[in-house]
Amino acid sequence: DVVMTQSPLSLPVTLGQPASISCRSTHSLVYSNGNTYLVWFQQRPGQSPRRLISKVSNRDSGVPDRFSGSGSVTDFTLQISRVEAEDVGVYYCMQVTHWPYTFGQGTKLEIK
Amino acid sequence: EVQLVESGGGLVQPGGSLRLSCVASGLTFRNYWMSWVRQAPGKGLEWVANINRDGTENHYIDSVRGRFTISRDNANNSLYLQTDSLRAEDTAVYYCAVPPWEGYIDVWGKGTTVIVSS
Numbered sequence: 001d002v003v004m005t006q007s008p009l010s011l012p013v014t015l016g017q018p019a020s021i022s023c024r025s026t027h028s029l030v031y032s033n034g035n036t037y038l039v040w041f042q043q044r045p046g047q048s049p050r051r052l053i054s055k056v057s058n059r060d061s062g063v064p065d066r067f068s069g070s071g072s073v074t075d076f077t078l079q080i081s082r083v084e085a086e087d088v089g090v091y092y093c094m095q096v097t098h099w100p101y102t103f104g105q106g107t108k109l110e111i112k
Numbered sequence: 113e114v115q116l117v118e119s120g121g122g123l124v125q126p127g128g129s130l131r132l133s134c135v136a137s138g139l140t141f142r143n144y145w146m147s148w149v150r151q152a153p154g155k156g157l158e159w160v161a162n163i164n165r166d167g168t169e170n171h172y173i174d175s176v177r178g179r180f181t182i183s184r185d186n187a188n189n190s191l192y193l194q195t196d197s198l199r200a201e202d203t204a205v206y207y208c209a210v211p212p213w214e215g216y217i218d219v220w221g222k223g224t225t226v227i228v229s230s
Contacts, residue, residue: 054213092157099162
């Protein structure tokens with residue numbers, strides 16, 4: 001199985017400051033069609049997950065543009081340009097290139 | 113409004129069974145692969161199973177293969193997960209979800225809780 005490793009696992013951030021989460025996979029996430037199926041989810045406290053970004057960098061409709069995704073092959077990053085209070089929660093990367101689909105351990109973002 | 117509503121969770125003894133259900137509304141259910149995802153208490157997410165649009169193809173993670181069965185009824189916009197031979201490690205919130213694929217909408221249910229304990 002593809003193992004997804006996130007860092008850091010805990011991320012205290014001051015309001016208005018940037019934040020960055022790293023996600024690394026043990027296998028290339030490039031599919032046979034050339035696409036890379038790396039997804040980022042946000043899970044706010046007490047809520048179901050919400051997709052933020054698909055295919056490395058494609059932001060979902062309604063997701064603020066302060067969220068951005070980048071990376072390639074096995075190394076990916078989620079960046080938040082200016083953290084707001086509503087961004088508190090756990091962030092997961094997930095690969096859907098290979099079955100079984102696998103998630104990172106999650107990064108808990110909190111406000112300092 | 114697109115909505116997925118799960119039901120069927122509960123407290124069950126080890127070795128027991130539960131049938132989880134998910135009813136979809138606001139989307140053309142038959143056009144989508146569907147999935148079950150679970151989250152153990154205080155833990156991360158685990159993608160459990162997928163089923164294709166007409167129910168003829170499915171995929172499971174190793175830890176549930178042979179014990180869980182995913183199925184669907186497109187006439188009633190419903191997804192199911194039959195869970196048999198339950199173990200303590202199956203204790204989790206089970207979410208019904210659409211796979212996060214290109215071109216697919218992002219929609220999750222609120223989850224149904226399964227507790228396996230004697």
